[in-house]
Structures are given as structure tokens and as C-alpha cells.
Amino acid sequence: MIPGNHPRRKSLFLREKLVDGYKKGLVSDEGLIAHGRGEAFDYLIGERTREPAKKAIKAAAAALLLAKNPVISVNGNVAALAAESIAELAKEINGKIEVNLFYRTQKRAERVEWRLKNVGVGKVLGVNDADARIPELFSERRKVSVEGIYLADCVLIPLEDGDRCEALVKMGKRTIAIDLNPLSRTARKAHITIVDELTRALPLLIEEVKNLRVKDEAHLKLILESYNNKKVLGEMRKLINL
Ligand code: ATP
Numbered sequence: 686m687i688p689g690n691h692p693r694r695k696s697l698f699l700r701e702k703l704v705d706g707y708k709k710g711l712v713s714d715e716g717l718i719a720h721g722r723g724e725a726f727d728y729l730i731g732e733r734t735r736e737p738a739k740k741a742i743k744a745a746a747a748a749l750l751l752a753k754n755p756v757i758s759v760n761g762n763v764a765a766l767a768a769e770s771i772a773e774l775a776k777e778i779n780g781k782i783e784v785n786l787f788y789r790t791q792k793r794a795e796r797v798e799w800r801l802k803n804v805g806v807g808k809v810l811g812v813n814d815a816d817a818r819i820p821e822l823f824s825e826r827r828k829v830s831v832e833g834i835y836l837a838d839c840v841l842i843p844l845e846d847g848d849r850c851e852a853l854v855k856m857g858k859r860t861i862a863i864d865l866n867p868l869s870r871t872a873r874k875a876h877i878t879i880v881d882e883l884t885r886a887l888p889l890l891i892e893e894v895k896n897l898r899v900k901d902e903a904h905l906k907l908i909l910e911s912y913n914n915k916k917v918l919g920e921m922r923k924l925i926n927l
Contacts, residue, residue: 696724696732699766699884706765710796713788716762719844726865727882729925734889737920738881744912745841745861745877746893747905752839752859755780756810761793763843763883764800770887772804777894780841783811783833787846789825810834819852827852834858842875843883850874863887867921878914880921 691697703720706712734742749755755778757771764771764784775782784797791812798809810833817835819827826849829835840853843863847870853860854874862875863886872878879886897905 696727699882703762703765706761706800709765709800710793711765711800712761713786713793715788716760716765720762723844723865723882726867726880726925730865730880730921732882734881734885735921735924737917737924738879738886739889740912741877741879741914741917742881742886742889742893743897744908745879745890746897747908748839748859748861748877749778749780749841749890749894750897751902751905751909752778752780752837754837755839755841756833756837757782757841758785758834758843758845759783759797759801760786760844761797764797767843767884767887768800768804768806770884770891772801772806774841774887774891774894775806777891777898781833781837782806782809783830784809785811785829785834785849787826787849789828819849819856821852821855822848842871843887845871847871847874867918867925868927872918876914877912878918880918 703712757775757780759771759782784794786793794812798812801809810830814830815828817829817831819829834840837858839859841861842850845862850871851874860875861877862871863879863883864872866872867880
């Protein structure tokens with residue numbers, strides 16, 4: 686039980702969710718460590734959504750609305766921390782959801798699927814249909830669903846690793862990352878990088894999708910054209926003095 690007035694309340698609450706996901710077989714050992722790296726950066730950015738992240742969220746919403754076949758890639762940490770928001774976002778953008786694990790085992794893929802179905806997701810790709818391969822990647826990490834990431838034109842990759850992000854960009858997909866580390870390879874390789882904590886960023890992204898849905902295509906394209914990821918990452922680094 687976390688005391689209501691604890692200064693790190695939200696952070697401790699997320700840890701609890703992650704540990705619960707770990708015990709339920711969704712989160713890997715390495716997933717717990719990756720969360721720690723994220724926490725350190727979140728501490729530095731002040732544990733709140735900063736202005737550059739808001740610009741990235743707006744561009745991400747425009748990109749998702751313009752996409753013909755958007756796919757959200759979900760790993761164990763994402764499922765443990767934010768399954769409900771992922772389900773809601775997929776509905777709002779009419780997008781698909783695919784399980785994509787760095788340390789893939791069939792059992793863990795099925796646990797992630799179970800978590801997503803529990804919050805109302807009808808169809809989860811990447812569990813029994815990961816028959817396509819991302820070129821240039823090796824081992825289990827390259828397996829993707831033909832119907833999902835393989836044919837997607839836009840992929841949202843919350844908490845991705847740099848190699849896979851780079852490979853998706855090379856495949857010609859518009860790539861949107863959510864990553865608290867503005868220096869990571871993922872952050873630097875993605876077309877749009879939201880440097881914010883996952884559970885803070887997703888509700889804001891859903892709100893922005895709802896706001897922008899009424900706008901015409903030209904308006905959305907203009908948002909994307911005027912967005913500069915390198916500049917936004919620079920602003921974020923400046924904020925935390927890196
Ligand atoms: P890269 O391969 O892109 O250089 P990395 O090796 O540092 O990155 P990984 O361990 O593959 O990263 O993935 C963890 C990444 O996810 C870290 O950059 C971390 O900052 C970020 N991260 C972890 N938890 C969260 C969270 N809850 N919200 C947003 N980002 C997070």
C-alpha cells in the first residue's frame with residue numbers, strides 16, 4: 686500500500702504494476718531493468734510532460750490519423766503498464782495491435798495477448814501469426830505478423846530497442862517512439878519521438894487524436910511537415926541539461 690502523500694507515489698504505483706506484470710509472466714527480467722533506465726530519465730525531466738513532448742504528441746496524432754494501416758507494437762512492459770490506453774488508442778485510430786517482444790517466448794506472447802483481451806481488444810496480432818521477418822534483424826526479435834507490422838505504413842513503438850526501430854525505418858514505415866531517453870538510438874532513429882513517460886503520454890495522445898480527427902488531411906499534413914524531430918530532441922536535452 687503506497688501512502689497517499691508519498692512524493693514518488695505515481696512512480697511507486699508504476700513499479701507495482703510492473704512487478705505484478707512480472708509475476709503474471711508478461712514482463713521479462715530485462716523489462717524490469719529497462720523500466721529503471723526510464724525512471725532515471727523521468728526524474729530528470731521532472732516527472733511531467735514537457736513542451737517538446739507535447740509537440741511530438743501532436744505530430745504523432747496527425748501521423749496516426751493520416752496512416753492507412755497503423756499498427757501499435759506492444760511488449761510486456763507496455764501491456765503491464767498501459768493495456769487500457771493501448772486498447773482505447775487502437776479504437777480511436779482504427780489501428781491494429783501486435784505483440785512484439787524483444788525476449789520472445791510463445792508463453793510470454795500469449796500472456797501479453799491475454800492481458801490485452803482482458804481489456805477488450807478483439808484481435809491481437811503477432812502471437813500465432815508472426816510468420817514474416819524484419820530484414821537485417823536476427824533471432825526471435827525479427828518475427829512479425831504479415832497482417833500487422835510487416836504491411837503497416839505507420840508503427841507506434843512504445844519502449845522499443847534501437848536496432849528494431851532502425852530496421853522499421855529502413856522498411857519505409859513512419860515510426861513513432863515513446864521513450865524517456867532522448868539520447869537512445871530509438872529516440873534518434875524514429876521519425877517522431879515522444880520523450881515522456883508511457884502512461885502520461887498515451888492519454889494525451891488519445892486526446893490529441895480526438896481533437897485532430899475533425900481536421901482535414903491538408904491540416905494534418907501541415908502539422909507533420911512543420912515537425913522537426915531533431916529539434917524537438919534538442920529542446921528536450923536542453924531541458925535536462927544534456
Ligand atoms: P536503444 O537501443 O534505443 O539505444 P536502450 O538500449 O537504452 O535503447 P532498451 O533497454 O531497449 O533501451 O529500452 C528501454 C527504453 O525504454 C529506455 O530508453 C527507457 O528510457 C525507456 N523506458 C522505460 N520505461 C519507460 C516508460 N515507462 N515510459 C517511457 N519510456 C520508458
